Amino acid sequence: MAETAALENSKQIRNARQSPASILRAAFESGSVTGAVELSEVQFLTMVGVRVDPDTEAGMRISSVTGGLPPRSGDVRGTGDTAVLWMGPEEFLVVAPTEAHESLGGNLIQALRSALGDGEGQVVDLSANRTTFELKGPRARAALEKGCSLDLHPRVLKTGTALSTEIGNIPAILWKTGDESYRIFPRASFAYFLGRWLLDAMREYASPEVP
Amino acid sequence: MLLIPCPNCGPRDETEFHYGGQAHVAYPANPAELTDREWAEYLFYRDNTKGAFAERWVHSTGCRQWFNMLRDTVSYDIQAVYPMGTPRPATAIPAAAESGTASTGADSTTTGNTAPSISATSTASSTPAPEGATK
Numbered sequence: 586m587a588e589t590a591a592l593e594n595s596k597q598i599r600n601a602r603q604s605p606a607s608i609l610r611a612a613f614e615s616g617s618v619t620g621a622v623e624l625s626e627v628q629f630l631t632m633v634g635v636r637v638d639p640d641t642e643a644g645m646r647i648s649s650v651t652g653g654l655p656p657r658s659g660d661v662r663g664t665g666d667t668a669v670l671w672m673g674p675e676e677f678l679v680v681a682p683t684e685a686h687e688s689l690g691g692n693l694i695q696a697l698r699s700a701l702g703d704g705e706g707q708v709v710d711l712s713a714n715r716t717t718f719e720l721k722g723p724r725a726r727a728a729l730e731k732g733c734s735l736d737l738h739p740r741v742l743k744t745g746t747a748l749s750t751e752i753g754n755i756p757a758i759l760w761k762t763g764d765e766s767y768r769i770f771p772r773a774s775f776a777y778f779l780g781r782w783l784l785d786a787m788r789e790y791a792s793p794e795v796p
Numbered sequence: 797m798l799l800i801p802c803p804n805c806g807p808r809d810e811t812e813f814h815y816g817g818q819a820h821v822a823y824p825a826n827p828a829e830l831t832d833r834e835w836a837e838y839l840f841y842r843d844n845t846k847g848a849f850a851e852r853w854v855h856s857t858g859c860r861q862w863f864n865m866l867r868d869t870v871s872y873d874i875q876a877v878y879p880m881g882t883p884r885p886a887t888a889i890p891a892a893a894e895s896g897t898a899s900t901g902a903d904s905t906t907t908g909n910t911a912p913s914i915s916a917t918s919t920a921s922s923t924p925a926p927e928g929a930t931k
């Protein structure tokens with residue numbers, strides 16, 4: 586009973602929450618160019634920072650919860666709608682839907698915590714640390730290339746790769762989720778800047794291409 | 797802009813890294829026994845090598861891991877990347893420093909006109925310098 590009340594309460598709190606780029610929602614809509622490049626914010630994904638040596642018993646227990654741990658830079662593992670991104674040799678970022686958060690009745694974080702047990706490492710709720718941008722369309726790569734020094738050509742950056750790097754001079758995680766779609770995770774305090782930066786990078790694709 | 801080969805992530809722009817200064821500066825075994833001068837030298841005095849220099853770097857916007865790097869301070873040529881806690885690659889130094897600076901001369905003729913004479917003096921002066929300067 587008390588649990589149901591607590592859940593109701595946290596749902597109400599969630600409704601009052603503002604996502605880091607919510608102030609740009611209208612700008613994202615008007616700045617998106619259908620058929621070329623579109624930008625939107627995905628609000629309040631559940632993100633969990635995990636630090637563990639994958640070769641230890643605790644690492645294997647965590648791996649069984651997440652559906653594997655990515656072995657090297659760029660790799661992504663996971664099951665269903667939960668993905669694990671490689672952040673470092675012993676550092677991972679678990680990305681899951683909003684509902685996986687304990688404030689909405691999910692049990693992902695508790696499951697990871699109990700998998701870690703008294704093993705060496707940590708499981709930290711980082712859901713409020715970053716927000717999620719979705720950039721997609723045939724011009725998405727061209728827009729990103731203006732401020733990202735990684736080789737984004739599909740022969741190098743394959744779909745399903747996630748890399749921690751710099752976009753528009755700020756640190757961000759870039760995850761290629763499809764042939765023409767990317768998820769970008771900027772820290773909350775950079776969200777407004779990166780949102781504006783991406784809008785600026787996208788703007789030329791609203792005009793007809795000059796031959 | 798340097799393209800630094802992170803041992804975990806591969807080559808990335810220099811702006812993704814932070815510099816950690818000279819590598820292999822050992823913490824004194826008995827800090828309390830040092831004179832003020834020795835303590836100040838441990839804290840603040842670093843080699844100012846011309847040529848192959850062992851230094852620490854951290855891939856701060858990538859994997860956030862530290863590593864050591866052997867870099868030529870004249871040509872910016874990166875000669876070796878090796879893990880923290882391992883000694884400066886022994887074979888690479890005398891051989892690579894010598895051949896490195898020598899090849900530096902060859903390389904830098906393309907970039908700078910004073911390079912050959914500089915590298916000639918740096919081979920002579922910088923190679924003994926690390927040994928002599930080590931306290």
Ligand SMILES: [Zn+2]
Nearest residue numbers: 802805855859
């Ligand atoms: Zn790295």
